Amino acid sequence: MMKKASILMIIGPLFLLGLYVFPLWNIMLGAPQYPEPLGMNIYIDGIRGVDEFDIQNIDGLNHYIGMRKLPKPEEMWEFSTFPLVIGGMVILGVLIGLLGFFEKISYNWFMGWFVLMSILGVLGMYDFNAWMVDYGTNLDPNAIMKLTNADGTPVSYKPPLFGHVKMLNFDVTSLPSTGAWLMFVGMMLTVMAFFVGKKAWKPESSAKSVRPIKVKTNEK
Amino acid sequence: MKNLNYLICILFGLGITFSSCNNQSQKSNGALSSSAAEKVYVAPGEQDEFYAFLSGGYSGNLTVYGLPSGRLFKEIPVFSQFPTSGYGYSEETKPMLNTSFGFIPWDDLHHPDISQTNGELDGRWIFVNGNNTPRIARVSLSTFETEEIIEVPNSAGNHSSSFITENTEYVVAGTRFSVPVPQRDMPINEYKGNFKGALSFISVAPDNGRLNLEFQVLMPGFNYDLSHPGRGKSHGWFFFTTYNTEEASSLLEVNASQNDKDFIAAVNWKKIEEYVKNGGGTKMPADYAHNVYDEETHTGTSTMKKEVITVDPTQVPGSLYFLPTPKSPHGCDVDPTGQYIIGNGKLSADLTVHSFDKMLAAIEGEKFDGDAYGIPILKFEDVLAGTVKSGGLGPLHTEFDDKGNAYTTFFISSEVVKWKVGTWEVIDRKPTYYSVGHLMIPGGNSRKPFGKYVVAMNKITKDRYLPTGPEMEHSAQLYDISGEKMELLLDFPTHGEPHYAAGCPAELLASNSKKIYRLDDNKHKYATIGVDDARVERNGNEVHVYMSTIRSHFTPDNIEGVKVGDKVYFHITNHEQDFDVPHGFSIIGQGTSEILVMPGQTKTSLWEPKKVGVWPFYCTDFCSALHQEMQGYVRVSPANSNIDLSWSLGE
Numbered sequence A: 001m002m003k004k005a006s007i008l009m010i011i012g013p014l015f016l017l018g019l020y021v022f023p024l025w026n027i028m029l030g031a032p033q034y035p036e037p038l039g040m041n042i043y044i045d046g047i048r049g050v051d052e053f054d055i056q057n058i059d060g061l062n063h064y065i066g067m068r069k070l071p072k073p074e075e076m077w078e079f080s081t082f083p084l085v086i087g088g089m090v091i092l093g094v095l096i097g098l099l100g101f102f103e104k105i106s107y108n109w110f111m112g113w114f115v116l117m118s119i120l121g122v123l124g125m126y127d128f129n130a131w132m133v134d135y136g137t138n139l140d141p142n143a144i145m146k147l148t149n150a151d152g153t154p155v156s157y158k159p160p161l162f163g164h165v166k167m168l169n170f171d172v173t174s175l176p177s178t179g180a181w182l183m184f185v186g187m188m189l190t191v192m193a194f195f196v197g198k199k200a201w202k203p204e205s206s207a208k209s210v211r212p213i214k215v216k217t218n219e220k
Numbered sequence B: 001m002k003n004l005n006y007l008i009c010i011l012f013g014l015g016i017t018f019s020s021c022n023n024q025s026q027k028s029n030g031a032l033s034s035s036a037a038e039k040v041y042v043a044p045g046e047q048d049e050f051y052a053f054l055s056g057g058y059s060g061n062l063t064v065y066g067l068p069s070g071r072l073f074k075e076i077p078v079f080s081q082f083p084t085s086g087y088g089y090s091e092e093t094k095p096m097l098n099t100s101f102g103f104i105p106w107d108d109l110h111h112p113d114i115s116q117t118n119g120e121l122d123g124r125w126i127f128v129n130g131n132n133t134p135r136i137a138r139v140s141l142s143t144f145e146t147e148e149i150i151e152v153p154n155s156a157g158n159h160s161s162s163f164i165t166e167n168t169e170y171v172v173a174g175t176r177f178s179v180p181v182p183q184r185d186m187p188i189n190e191y192k193g194n195f196k197g198a199l200s201f202i203s204v205a206p207d208n209g210r211l212n213l214e215f216q217v218l219m220p221g222f223n224y225d226l227s228h229p230g231r232g233k234s235h236g237w238f239f240f241t242t243y244n245t246e247e248a249s250s251l252l253e254v255n256a257s258q259n260d261k262d263f264i265a266a267v268n269w270k271k272i273e274e275y276v277k278n279g280g281g282t283k284m285p286a287d288y289a290h291n292v293y294d295e296e297t298h299t300g301t302s303t304m305k306k307e308v309i310t311v312d313p314t315q316v317p318g319s320l321y322f323l324p325t326p327k328s329p330h331g332c333d334v335d336p337t338g339q340y341i342i343g344n345g346k347l348s349a350d351l352t353v354h355s356f357d358k359m360l361a362a363i364e365g366e367k368f369d370g371d372a373y374g375i376p377i378l379k380f381e382d383v384l385a386g387t388v389k390s391g392g393l394g395p396l397h398t399e400f401d402d403k404g405n406a407y408t409t410f411f412i413s414s415e416v417v418k419w420k421v422g423t424w425e426v427i428d429r430k431p432t433y434y435s436v437g438h439l440m441i442p443g444g445n446s447r448k449p450f451g452k453y454v455v456a457m458n459k460i461t462k463d464r465y466l467p468t469g470p471e472m473e474h475s476a477q478l479y480d481i482s483g484e485k486m487e488l489l490l491d492f493p494t495h496g497e498p499h500y501a502a503g504c505p506a507e508l509l510a511s512n513s514k515k516i517y518r519l520d521d522n523k524h525k526y527a528t529i530g531v532d533d534a535r536v537e538r539n540g541n542e543v544h545v546y547m548s549t550i551r552s553h554f555t556p557d558n559i560e561g562v563k564v565g566d567k568v569y570f571h572i573t574n575h576e577q578d579f580d581v582p583h584g585f586s587i588i589g590q591g592t593s594e595i596l597v598m599p600g601q602t603k604t605s606l607w608e609p610k611k612v613g614v615w616p617f618y619c620t621d622f623c624s625a626l627h628q629e630m631q632g633y634v635r636v637s638p639a640n641s642n643i644d645l646s647w648s649l650g651e
Helices: A002-020 A054-065 A078-101 A110-139 A178-199 A201-207 A210-219 B002-029 B034-040 B270-277 B354-365 B507-511
Strands: A026-029 A032-044 A047-050 A163-167 A171-178 B050-055 B062-069 B070-076 B111-115 B120-130 B134-140 B146-151 B158-164 B170-175 B197-204 B210-220 B223-229 B239-242 B262-268 B284-292 B299-311 B320-325 B332-334 B340-344 B350-355 B366-374 B377-380 B384-389 B396-400 B407-410 B417-422 B426-431 B438-442 B453-458 B474-480 B487-492 B501-505 B533-537 B542-550 B553-555 B558-564 B568-574 B583-587 B595-597 B602-607 B612-618 B631-637 B644-647
Touching: A002 A110, A002 A178, A032 A054, A047 A054, A054 B595, A078 A110, A078 A178, A078 B558, A110 A178, A171 A178, B034 B474, B034 B487, B050 B111, B050 B438, B050 B453, B050 B507, B062 B487, B070 B568, B111 B158, B120 B158, B120 B501, B120 B507, B134 B170, B146 B210, B158 B223, B158 B239, B170 B223, B197 B223, B197 B270, B210 B270, B239 B270, B239 B340, B262 B270, B262 B340, B270 B299, B320 B340, B320 B350, B320 B354, B332 B396, B340 B354, B340 B396, B340 B407, B350 B354, B350 B396, B354 B377, B396 B438, B407 B438, B417 B438, B417 B453, B438 B501, B453 B501, B501 B507, B533 B558, B533 B644, B542 B583, B568 B583, B568 B595, B583 B602, B595 B602
Parallel strands: B111 B501, B210 B299, B223 B332, B320 B377, B542 B568, B558 B631
Antiparallel strands: A026 A032, A026 A171, A032 A047, A163 A171, B050 B062, B050 B501, B062 B070, B111 B120, B120 B134, B134 B146, B146 B284, B158 B170, B170 B197, B197 B210, B223 B239, B239 B262, B262 B320, B284 B299, B332 B340, B340 B350, B350 B384, B366 B377, B396 B407, B407 B417, B417 B426, B438 B453, B453 B474, B474 B487, B533 B542, B542 B553, B558 B644, B568 B602, B583 B595, B583 B612, B612 B631
């Protein structure tokens, strides 16, 4: 059973490789005059338009309200760091799985990887949100249109992290995309690996093998 | 004159008879049922089922409509200057209207025909003819813009045109008027036997559609009225109706209506093609323009051609036969199987249908009824498949559905008549309002018609719409032909005078329709690709302004150093890459027209400032909420001033 758990632990992190191909997040902007909405796909290494010229057109519209242009990959450290972090986590996860397979380490390492990945994920989301706050509120003082809320504060154009908001004439929808879903599946596989591994600990299975004892000694 | 008066009396008499019939049938139909409204109602946001391309006649343009709604989508300028886009005014498109007569800013556009593969519509291009100064144009069906115009030499009244063969091998252009070939100074009354009628075969390159006049068949001096290609079994043949086989040059309405029968000319173009390929034909000096618009340079160029190959058909045995057909036939239509050739007898009450198989048998048997200028005439009875005795008067044109039915317009009795191909029995007739000319079923002159609607294009409007003074638009009518009986659904006004139309299912074109031109594909000589390339250059008294546009400013928007007497070329490149965001350009005192520049495109407007001052220019297309701010100034100094050129934006 520990072998089965370890195979899950090897496969799970490999799902993260999808992030190199598929977008992590997707933001769509529809409006009366954009029946085919503009859209941006956020990859771990940069932002790309859903259609070829969407970024240029979003930037073109945003200049009215004084938003900066969407960052190019070289303009944000995240886009060079994220691919390294993800790559590192894939290698680490696979390594843990392999060590588990050869019963060098215990299933708790599986959970350890998951917790680390979750922390990194939350940090990533926090960073992403902070960027969106800055992008949506740090506006050009000479903007063509300066819109304020009823209380006189400037309107924020921060896109939602998750879900839909109405922003001027635009309906903005922000949702995880294929890459994120693959990451989610992969992470769930590592959780499964943990529980499958833990089940392998039950006394009836331990009776058949001495190894769990050895594993147990690895634990506190 | 006596003959003419009799004819008019007879026509009036018959007209009254038929209009009373029409009134009765109108009553029995009652008011249009609500189901008719539902059939043509395309709800807001919904799209039509078919494209319809209606000839604009003397507007010189082609109009694009949707069916069944009858909504106008676009007017495509072809043979006429068009201020809306700057076509024929911009430096890039002026060459498109060049001819051997110089710049001709107008023509009479007839007979749209969509390109075909294996006899079925393929939606690559649509071809139209200029009737007055003979020209053939090819319009792209991805950009819906005119891409090519070729002048047709030795032709006059380019009317039996611009019909294509079933694999778009050729677009065919036949002359209506016979003329001296080559043109020369001679007495008009020596017409007979001396004038010639040229039938031109213009090849279409399969990859890019480029046109080339391959050969002209020089025919006897008749009038070649309309034509259609053989298809299926008759592929390789082309059929032309003739009138004025009398070869009259004056008072044709009488003098060209004397012969009991004129001809349908059956041309075996494959034979002639082979003859020419083997070195046959005579190279004749000629003078004609070939104008090509390049989508990447956004620029038209005009080349004068100096030679054409002419073919005397009597030198090519088996290439040409005459099929006697009563009585000054107008439309020449071929059914979807290619078996039947219909002569629409115009001055006759009947339609004459010839059989292709019988024609081949008669040729095989060499059963000729004499000849005309050495061209064998087949016996009428030998080639006749049948006669449609409809009771209507003045048949002009026939189209076909996909269920073996044909639909013929009758101008004098003002109706559309549905009849069965093969049995020739009349199935239904419906009045038109008024005096219908052409009619169109999408694909109705191909191997695969889409027999759901027929559009009747009427010549007379009278009281169909709210009155707008003596001059009114023509009126089209849409009929549902999906059932046994036709049902009138809709009236809609048309622009200019439609002479024929072509239609196709929406899905054939909609997904290929271009949204923008790519800026990175723009190879215009004067393009401003990057905003940093915007500049102003002087070359003698020519000033070239490299200007870009994006919502919502021109770069540059302040220009100084221009002088009275300069020729200022504004080369405007639209930097937008967003669907449906054109920018326009106009400047006070512009002697041409504004130009409308599509995303990624470059267009040039020539301005010749005549007065000292500071003159504004602005964007003519409401491009954004800041459109009104999209403006700039040009300072014009006296001719002898020495102010240097300078330009700026936002300084």
